[in-house]
Amino acid sequence: MAHVVDIGAFKVGRGQPPFLIAGPCVIENEQLVLDTAGRIAEIARALGMPYVFKSSYDKANRTSIHSFRGPGIKKGLEVLAKVKREVGVAVLTDVHTESDATEAGTVVDVLQIPAFLCRQTDLLIAAAKTGKVVNVKKGQFLSPPEMGNAVKKLEECGNARIVLTERGSSFGYNNLVVDMRSFPILRSFGYPVVFDATHSVQLPGGGGTKSSGQREFVEPLACAAAGAGVDGFFMEVHPDPDHALSDGPNMVPLHQLKALLERVMRICDAANPAK
Template sequence: MINFDIPQLKHTASDNFFLMAGPCAIESEEMALRIAEKIVQITDKLEIPYIFKGSYRKANRSKGDSFTGIGDEKALKILEKVGKTFGVPTVTDIHESQEAAMAAAYVDVLQIPAFLCRQTDLLIAAAKTGKVVNVKKGQFLSAGSMKFAVEKIVSEGNNKVILTDRGNTFGYQDLIVDYRGIPEMKSFDVPVVMDVTHSLQQPNQSTGVTGGKPQLIETISKAAIAVGADGLFIETHPDPANAKSDGANMLQIDLLEDLLVKLIRIRKAVNF
């Protein structure tokens, strides 16, 4: 469980895992509020601590004409509105050092993308904001090597660090999850999250559009909870097929509650 305070995070006394969930990218205010409202209803009912996730901009795209966002300030203001409307913390990615302070003015958690997890200047800039910093493990790194990312952030006097696994590169167009990494990263005394949906991506497709295996979302989620993950990261959308980013591996939002109910049962069983 999270071992530090995150503003607005509810149900922290619960024995449940926490959840980071929302759309891949902020597509519109209406869509963000609609998704947040649905997830808040579910997580309040199940007493799951919840952080709304949405990228204000997508910097890592295969094709130059892929959707990247609706405008930085516009998207960040939508994230801020989601947080204030529903009383939940919010998380978004940052990509360059100068973005840290800008994004920190609107959200509660700054996320470091997997491909950037070794960028020292970026980690330091995020740490200096005083916000919680969620660092995704690079697909190319071992779990053990993530201790250095933790050390960089803590060296700036910020011990509010979360590590998130999102699978390991397996050949050119697939990822696999090594569940040994979850307890290994937990040994660094930080909360560890499983990014379920991104671990099911099939990157580097010849079409320039990343594929995915959303039918395995339940499998990856169950295994992560069974081996002790403190939280789950799940991108979800009312209509994944028409989402503007990463729809191929998203969870249909109508399936979320049933999945979470199953995962709570597993959590209770392994904590017995």
């Protein structure tokens, strides 16, 4: 059974237009978040793409203990609430503990389970019990079929508002590989499938005390995923990635986003003419 999931004022899933999850990796400051969210929302509206703003209040899995993590949950949720109110879009953030899931669920529209935590049963249960949409990122260490176990954990808690996101598989040596077979496998569980085009080009720990990335490969991978058939795209976007405080090397520069999405949307239309 193919589920269509409500996010804010729109639906995602089979038969629906491709949607976009995008924003800076981490909340650096309120003004940058509001400005970036507003600009991405304008681009998404022009292209007819439903849009969910994404940014993290805490990056708990940074490579170095000295890396910037974000403003924390209290200030971060205040900023995300302001994005919802002033920009008028749904918002998503990732959560790392059961208490965070409960608290963030009072503000955001989508709770995201980080790839490294996708097998954490208690975290999945806490997220499911909020009743919010739960976007589970496939662990870099899992085969696509294993994600069925995460789906069952959420379903057993009575939550069928599920989205699954592919972000590449790790074979060590600071690299990730995207297997296009993953998309139809993940879709077989009956829920919308998203491609994380920016974390898939990350080079985890490739910068020694931080991750590196190859943003020049975001477009070809996103185009391939569009052709393979996905329901949405996740892209971390920043107005000045080279000076971003987290994940700069793999983020899409804001000024390049519109042209990238235009190409991706053309491929989606060709691959799914019924949409």
